[in-house]
Amino acid sequence: MIIEGIPVPxxxxxxxxxxxxxxxxxxxxxxxxxxxxxxxxxxSLNFGGGGLFSNYERAFSNIYLVTLGRSFYFGxxxxxxxxxxxxxxxxxxxxxxxxxxxxxxxxxxxxWIAYVIxxxxxxxxxxxxxxLVQLLGTDFGILFSTKGVIVGLTTVFLPFxxxxxxxxxxxxxxxxxxxxxxxxxxxxxTVRSVILPLSLxxxxxxxIIVFILATxxxxxxxxxxxxxxxxxxxxxxxxxxxxxxxxxASSLAVIYTTILLVLLMVFxxxxxxxxxxxxx
Amino acid sequence: xxxxxxxxxxxxPVALIVYALLLVPVALVIITSLTTSxxxxxxxxxxxxxxxxxxxxxxQILNALVVSTVVxxxxxxxxxxxxxxxxxxxxxxxxxxxxxVSTVLLLPLMISPVITGxxxxxxxxxxxxxxxxxxxxxxxxxxxxxxVFLIIRARLVTFDETLEQASLIMGANWLExxxxxxxxxxxxxxxxxxxxxxxxxxxxxxxxxFLISPGTTTVPVIIYTELRTGLTPTIxxxxxxxxxxxxxxxxxxxxxxxxx
Numbered sequence: 001m002i003i004e005g006i007p008v009p010x011x012x013x014x015x016x017x018x019x020x021x022x023x024x025x026x027x028x029x030x031x032x033x034x035x036x037x038x039x040x041x042x043x044s045l046n047f048g049g050g051g052l053f054s055n056y057e058r059a060f061s062n063i064y065l066v067t068l069g070r071s072f073y074f075g076x077x078x079x080x081x082x083x084x085x086x087x088x089x090x091x092x093x094x095x096x097x098x099x100x101x102x103x104x105x106x107x108x109x110x111x112w113i114a115y116v117i118x119x120x121x122x123x124x125x126x127x128x129x130x131x132l133v134q135l136l137g138t139d140f141g142i143l144f145s146t147k148g149v150i151v152g153l154t155t156v157f158l159p160f161x162x163x164x165x166x167x168x169x170x171x172x173x174x175x176x177x178x179x180x181x182x183x184x185x186x187x188x189x190t191v192r193s194v195i196l197p198l199s200l201x202x203x204x205x206x207x208i209i210v211f212i213l214a215t216x217x218x219x220x221x222x223x224x225x226x227x228x229x230x231x232x233x234x235x236x237x238x239x240x241x242x243x244x245x246x247x248x249a250s251s252l253a254v255i256y257t258t259i260l261l262v263l264l265m266v267f268x269x270x271x272x273x274x275x276x277x278x279x280x
Numbered sequence: 281x282x283x284x285x286x287x288x289x290x291x292x293p294v295a296l297i298v299y300a301l302l303l304v305p306v307a308l309v310i311i312t313s314l315t316t317s318x319x320x321x322x323x324x325x326x327x328x329x330x331x332x333x334x335x336x337x338x339x340q341i342l343n344a345l346v347v348s349t350v351v352x353x354x355x356x357x358x359x360x361x362x363x364x365x366x367x368x369x370x371x372x373x374x375x376x377x378x379x380x381v382s383t384v385l386l387l388p389l390m391i392s393p394v395i396t397g398x399x400x401x402x403x404x405x406x407x408x409x410x411x412x413x414x415x416x417x418x419x420x421x422x423x424x425x426x427x428v429f430l431i432i433r434a435r436l437v438t439f440d441e442t443l444e445q446a447s448l449i450m451g452a453n454w455l456e457x458x459x460x461x462x463x464x465x466x467x468x469x470x471x472x473x474x475x476x477x478x479x480x481x482x483x484x485x486x487x488x489x490f491l492i493s494p495g496t497t498t499v500p501v502i503i504y505t506e507l508r509t510g511l512t513p514t515i516x517x518x519x520x521x522x523x524x525x526x527x528x529x530x531x532x533x534x535x536x537x538x539x540x
Contacts, residue, residue: 003459004452013454018373025366025429029385033422036403037395043402089298092291110302112530114483116500117519120507121305124312124320127511131322155301162298216392218486223507233394233486240398240490250402253395260391264383273390274383277430 037257044251055247059255064235068255071231074146075215078153079161082210083203085154086161090202091195093162094169104166107159115156119223122152148224149231153214160213161206164276168202169195205276208267212260232256306523313516320513331517341502341518348498348522351413352481355420360474362421363428364466370429371436382433389426396423397490404491412496419491423484424477431476431537435469472537479526479533 046054058064093103110118125132126143133139142148172195180190214220218233225231230238232252240249267273312320316328335341370382388396397419404415443465447457463470485500492501499522506515 004456006453006455006459008453008455016454018369018371019375020369021365022369022373022375025362025369025385025425026381028362028366029388029422029425032400032403032418033388033396034384036399037391039403039406040395040399085294085298085301088291088294092295096291106299107302109527110306112479112526113306113523114485114500114526116483116485116503117309117523118305120503120511120515120519121307121309123507123511124308124516125305129319129321130308151301155305158298158302212390216394218392218394219504223504233392236394236398237489246402249398253398257391257395264387264390268380268383272379272383274379274386274430277386277389277426 040250040253040257043246044254046247055251056255058248059251064252067230067235068232068259070229071215071233071256074149074153074217074221074229074231075211077150078157078214079207079211081150081154082158082161083165083207086158086206087165087203090162090165090169091191094166107162110156111159115219116223118156119152119219122148122155122224143224144226146225146229148226149220149229152220152224153217156220157210157213160209164205164209165199165202168199168205172198201271205271208271208273209276212263212267216256216260309516309519309523313513313520315513315516318513320511320516331513332521334514335517335521340497341499343495344497344499344502345521347416347496348482348500351416351420351496351498352478354413354417355424355481356474356478358417358421359424359428359477360470363425363473363477364432364470366425367429367432367436371433371439385429386426388423393423393484393487394490397487400487401490412493416488416491416493416496416498419487420477420481420484423487424480427476427480428473431473432466432469435466439466468537472533475529475533475536479529482526482529483522 044055045052051057089107093100093107097103123143124130126139126148127133128139130139140147142151176194176198177190180194185193215231216233217231218237221229221231221234233256236249236252236256239245239252264273308322311322313331314327314329315321315323316326316330317323366385370378370385375381400419400422401415403409404411404418409415409418439462443461444457447461448454452460483500484498485504488498489501489504492498499518503515503519503522506512506518
């Protein structure tokens with residue numbers, strides 16, 4: 001079907017450019033995302049009695065600082081575990097398997113399923129009457145503990161580590177690997193001196209994504225952690241919907257967002273985050 | 281060859297662990313929804329659909345399914361539209377700091393959805409946006425927009441612009457060119473992008489918990505709140521329904537998108 005004979009008035013012709021389309025999208029996000037976040041900065045200030053920054057005085061108290069530190073610690077721990085497991089699997093899929101497409105599909109598949117369902121699955125795996133726990137006689141104290149949070153975060157974010165590493169491994173010129181082997185390097189030496197350095201971009205990209213996402217996780221500590229495993233997202237939610245302390249919620253949100261933005265700027269100077277996310 | 285085979289079996293345990301972590305939890309949700317027992321265990325004495333029957337009998341759950349669907353469809357349409365326009369603008373024009381600005385578009389993916397939810401619910405109150413569907417859909421559009429943007433942008437980068445030039449030279453104006461040439465070519469990617477937005481919206485919980493009202497509770501929120509009182513096969517059944525809808529949408533999106 002050909003649509004024709006639509007006149008375009010001259011003033012529209014002149015105004016609508018590709019640049020204005022970009023401005024439209026950016027404008028939408030500014031009005032409905034950037035500005036709301038800026039309002040968080042505004043709301044975090046205290047205009048009543050007790051000083052303008054009194055919310056921050058509370059937010060910087062020990063309990064919240066510990067929570068913030070824990071978030072980044074859990075994020076880092078998750079990153080290390082996912083990268084270690086993810087690298088081996090990506091290596092296996094890229095170089096050792098005969099069913100690459102299928103194996104990769106199985107990695108992508110869980111990404112289509114809601115986090116809440118995947119965490120529910122982990123609960124089902126670890127709760128006292130689950131077949132695994134019945135079989136082993138114990139859940140090793142994983143459920144509702146720090147271990148539970150790390151297992152959950154690892155499970156959920158593994159694909160974000162595997163995929164960039166896999167792409168990096170696939171883009172290595174195989175002649176380089178062959179050359180290393182022909183010159184007498186062992187398998188391990190080839191991995192260490194050729195494959196690992198050349199796939200480092202994927203490791204860095206995957207690590208950054210996993211770290212960012214894991215640090216901001218709400219569901220993993222809420223569904224799999226114990227009372228002392230709360231992360232920053234949980235205390236923000238609690239102070240908003242349980243203690244109705246908007247000032248505290250906003251100032252905690254501001255602290256987290258600011259740290260994350262700084263980190264993103266640092267990360268972005270190493271890798272192009274837009275390109276990395278586009279590859280997933 | 282000899283050297284490789286020595287290492288071959290070293291990968292298998294890790295591969296098994298990773299695939300077990302990725303797939304067993306989801307499989308367990310589905311399997312435990314079919315149990316005859318009142319606790320969500322693996323069914324040993326036959327399968328039962330009674331828990332699905334319980335879902336169908338709950339007006340609260342049926343209502344949540346309707347809300348989730350309405351919100352996901354609306355978010356997919358709006359996100360698909362805005363995301364396509366934005367991706368077009370970014371691929372086809374040049375301006376200072378374009379790289380940095382396009383990273384800003386991806387912030388909703390990277391900053392915790394808790395922040396998005398908190399920021400939007402407060403802002404909606406300030407601008408007097410109605411607190412049921414509009415705020416929920418707005419939140420989901422913001423969260424899904426980056427996905428659509430990334431998908432359409434990837435498609436447009438490989439777009440053969442000489443096709444559009446041909447149309448313009450033959451005398452069509454840009455609107456006719458857009459409708460007759462550009463849109464038909466990229467429409468599979470737009471469809472894929474919209475379906476991914478649908479999937480993301482359908483399963484979103486963290487920001488959604490801030491944006492719901494008593495009448496607009498979504499399925500993931502019901503699953504989460506029900507879990508507070510303990511695991512039941514009914515929750516497994518509801519989660520299975522949610523997972524199946526998400527997977528079907530994702531598969532349709534992948535198949536129709538082809539190279540997307």
